[in-house]
Amino acid sequence: MKVAIINYGMGNLNSVRRSFEEIGADVVIANHPSCLYEVDRIILPGVGAFTEGMAHLNQGGWVTALNDVVNIQKKPLLGICLGMQMLASKGYEGAATEGLDFISGEVRRIDLIGCDERIPHMGWNEVRYKSENVMFNSIPNLSDFYFVHSYAFVPTNSSNLIATVDYGCELTAIVSNNHVFGCQFHPEKSSKAGRQMLKNFMSYSVC
């Protein structure tokens, strides 16, 4: 079982790589879209703005490859932070920008969806489960994960919203659509609970 972390030029990937190493996973950094055809699992990480992230994905040829391996070959994908947000249909950070559209929804600034707390939402916060999911195995409901973000994913279908976080309002913490998963928080910075979630992603099997 091999997992690739997409290196599309947005942020440091070492913490994500190290977390997978810690759980004993066979992990590679994918520097070219062709790598995605040689692995079983894909991680889309990312720190930064939606518009810039999508531009990097498009320019690098990642979007075409992702559509192929995720939509057609059904390889499980986990988006982290900006990587999770880009799973959406559309984002509004910078200019309005088309996302990967793996999970229908939009990404909006958290104050525009009713959050009156300080921006960014940064720190340890409790993740509340909305439904059963393989990502929650061995992790109690309301465990703390580490968040750093100013924008949030608003899914079109509530069935894709599987966990939330309270920060002056309810924000999306985890989305999923079959074999596509996204978490707003950083599992690689969320200590043991974060690593357990990465383990859960690795042991998920496509039905």
Add this chain to the structure above:
Amino acid sequence: MLKVRVIPTLLWKDFGLVKGAVFDSWRRVGSILPAIKVYNSRDVDELIVVDITASNERNQPDHESVADFSEECFVPLTVGGGITSLEDVLHLLHSGADKVSINTAAFADPGIIDSVASRFGAQCIVASIDVKYFDDSGYRCFSHSGSQDTGKDPVEWARELVSRGAGEILLTSINRDGTMQGYDLELTERVAKAVNVPVIASGGAGNYQHMIDVVLHAGASAVAAASIFHYTEQTPSGAKQAMKLAGIPIRQNFIGLVNK
């Protein structure tokens, strides 16, 4: 709701982990990397690592060591010491730091806070303020690891740093540092009331009650400590349990993960 954090501080000098008292007489107490591993295995909330000699000796931050530290750190890592430019910050973030702590450089050029905030975001700037109390003249900020009097008032300085884009304030009492006599509650309260970003209280923690007091009575959003964890049997997770019993929202340690 965000959790109140307990943050071990690791001071680093010439590759060694050191512990001071009143910002002086630094004692070598081990190596940094094993300490980072131990704190991670104990599931701490966050770590702060500061190179205390960098500013005084005009050294640049040591990116290679920081890359090694971040390899073993699975919680947010703040790195400080010797940062004077946007480039230093870029290198540290690329080496795996999640946030940078800036102190001395901001006195020489407060604009560095604005530029780091606009380039990388407020979330990665921890503005560090070292404060000394004088019986006759009150509180004043010191730079260069507490060796130079800047004449600045900590409340005014904290306000300015936040208005320029600092995402958090790491507030250290030089008088209390290493004494284990308790945080300076008055100083913390004054600064916490003046700014709307999290204030991390530092300097003086000797027992769990000190941590509870600075959160409940002085408005700290996080407590940083070193001596209490190096020299006593008290631990970050013990501190969190004590804080929880006092009604403070803390992050529960995660139980049950088998590492491999």
